[in-house]
Amino acid sequence: MDKLKTTSWILLIASFASIVYAIIFNPVSWIVYAISLVSIPLFILSLGLVTMAKGSKDEEEEKRREPFIGY
Amino acid sequence: MNLMTNILINVIIAFFIGSLLFGLQRKIMARIQGRPGPPIIQHILHTFKFFIKESAFPYTAAMPFYIAITAMLSMIWVAAVIVGPVTGGSLLLIFGIYAVHKIVEHNAGSSSGSPYGKLSCVRAVYSAAAEIPLFAVLVIIYFKTGTMNITGLINYQTVHGPLLYAIPLAALMFFVLIMSKAPYSPFAITKGKDIVSGYETEHFGLLRGYLMMSESIAWYMLLWVFLTVFLGPISIPVYLIGMIVMSSIIAFINATTPLLNPNHSIMMQVTFAFIGIVGSFALLMI
Amino acid sequence: MDITILGSQIIGIIPLGDIVFYFTQFNLFMFATALAFTAIVAISKTETQVEAEFGKLGDRAVTVAKKEFKIRRFLAIICGLATAGAMITGDLFDFTLFVCLTGIVNIGIVGAVRQVDVLDAAYQYGLIAMMASLPLFGGAALILAATGTLSLLEINSLTYTTPMMILGSILLFLGVAGETGVAPFFATKAEMFRTPGSPFLLIIHLSSLLILVRLIEILLMINKPF
Structure with missing residues (x-):
């Protein structure tokens, strides 16, 4: 598992946990605002990083062999 | 209702309605141009399709800035949802968020190192001149109502009637502002197809x-703010109808006008601002 | 704390002698945004711009050299902190000082680049920023003379607007517009933004827009509605 994958799993779990915490325990409003501002975007981003498709190993090789054709 | 649940529901509603309105806009544009349209x-569907695609990050990008900037865009609009529908807070804050949106446009473009993104970034800086109508709108609303609070503005309008009739030119300026954020609009110079997808080119x-x-x-929030600030206390069906009507009008304008070149786009917006400011102050003085 | 500013309740104040920082929902959000962007800038690498070479098929990579990177990052962080300060300060003179500081470091951020066009643009921006400091401080001084105070909380509780205060606000606006290089002065800025170093350019743009939005708040506090 590479670094990006690990980080995104940690972020996903942390943000999900904080959102659930805010729903269940109903803390003071400013804490809820802080949680929603930080956690909702991070949750979506990390969810995307975790669920995005991965190319297979031999496809990876092919992509690397492709010459850089510039912009 | 629980505050967090409230925020989550509002964000999800904002996302779905905003996306549907974008879809509707494309449909109307297509029909006007004689195409069946998507x-x-x-x-x-596009959003979800992109979301689960395999992604790579460009070699040349400024990491982690390149990723963080997308999270920043999401964060500011979640903040807008909290300030708007959830708490009815400060209108000034919504405009602050609008300003940060400009910054995100600018830096999403430049963070990748692509020439298209860079051009979009320079255009975003140019279009900072379009901030003038933004501030004019704020100033006029404040001079008219004496408050900058969304709840306060709604209360003002329950007593005095919709602001749309009292300060029509400010509404016009705000409308131009909203239009500059619509895709395919004549003012959307940062996303013009002449520079591929502008600042989004390298964010695939x-x-x-x-x-x-x-x-x-x-998109949902901009329309929501417009309807709330200029029409006052309206019910949910009226919000929906208002959003659909505004999206349709903007779709009509977008379908029939070309993309202006950056200088013309800015000058158009500045002209609107000038007419709006001078006219509104004249109306306020009378 | 039962003070309302432009219709929103004050959440809290931080008194530091005669300089008072105050928070409303608006100031707090802007402050947090400025700090968040500063943090991102502090940990980011810079991007590599790929340009086509003229007359050949090759590409040319334009990067930021290490020495240049260090000084620009330092200045960018200072700029972010100054912007964050300008968002919450409750003292007009303090605000002008913060604005002036962002102007100076913005010139520094682009002045560190070794490209002739960019240095030209930075020079012109520097001239405008220097000239704009006169109306900037002059405006604040006129408002002090007209109201007898520099504290925004005090000015907020006044019930009148004299012509001198309006003149002061106009000068203040001119000063901030020149110092941050917006609207009529933005032409020099667009040229500076072509260089690599996206995170540092972010802070230039961020400081100017956030300060402008904050200035609107201050101007609305000084000038009461009819």
């Missing part, structure tokens, strides 16, 4: 899906 849910796959989600929320 289905209305196409924008949502997952990050593009993420940006599109935030943009849908942004």
Whole structure:
């Protein structure tokens, strides 16, 4: 598992946990605002990083062999 | 209702309605141009399709800035949802968020190192001149009502009637502002097709899906702010009808006008601002 | 704390002698945004711009050299902190000082680049920023003379607007517009933004827009509605 994958799993779990915490325990409003501002975007981003498709190993090789054709 | 649940529901509603409105806009544009056009849910489908695609990050990008900037866009519009429908807070804050949206446009473009993104970034700086109508709108609303609070503005309008009739030119300026954020609009110079996709060119796959989600929320929020600030206390069906009507009008304008070149786009907006400011103050003085 | 500013309740104040920082929902959000962007800038690498070479098929990569990177990052962080300060300060003179500081470091951020066009643009921006400091401080001084105070909380509780205060606000606006290089002065800025170093350019743009939005708040506090 590479670094990006690990980080995104940690972020996903942390943000999900904080959102659930805010729903269940109903803390003071400013804490809820802080949680929603930080956690909702991070949750979506990390969810995307975790669920995005991965190319297979031999496809990876092919992509690397492709010459850089510039912009 | 629980505050967190309230926020979550509002964000999800904002995303779905915003996406559907974008889809509707494309449909109307297509019909005007004599094409069948994509289905209305196409924008949502696109968003999800991009979101689960395999993504790579460019070699040349400024990491982690390149990813963080997309999270920033999402964060500011979640903040807008909290300030708007959830708490009815400061209107000034919504405009602050609008300003930060400009910064995100600018830096999403430059963070990748692509020439298209860079051009979009320079255009975003140019279009900072379009901030003048933004501030004029704020000033006029404040001079008319004496408050900058959304709840306060709604209360003012329950007593005095919709602001749309009292300060029509400010509404016009705000409308131009909203239009500059619509895709394919004559003022959308940062996303012009002459520079591929502007600042989004190098944000593909997952990050593009993420940006599109935030943009849908942004579109919903801009229309929501317009309807709330200028029409006052209205019910949910009226909000929906208002949003559909505004999206249709903007779709009509977008379908029939070309993309202006950056200088013309700015000058048009500045002209609108000038007419709006002078006219509004004249109306306030009378 | 039962003070309302432009219709929103004050959440809290931080008194530091005669300089008072105050928070409303608006100020707090802007402050947090400025700090968040500063943090991102502090940990980011810069991007590599790929340009086509003229007359050949090759590409040319334009990067930021290490020495240049260090000084620009330092200045960018200072700029972010100054912007964050300008968002919450409750003292007009303090605000002008913060604005002036962002102007100076913005010139520094682009002045560190070794490209002739960019240095030209930075020079012109520097001239405008220097000239704009006169109306900037002059405006604040006129408002002090007209109201007898520099504290925004005090000015907020006044019930009148004299012509001198309006003149002061106009000068203040001119000063901030020149110092941050917006609207009529943005032409020099667009040229500076072509260089690599996206995170540092972010802070230039961020500071100017956030300060402008904050300035609107201050101007609305000084000038009461009819």
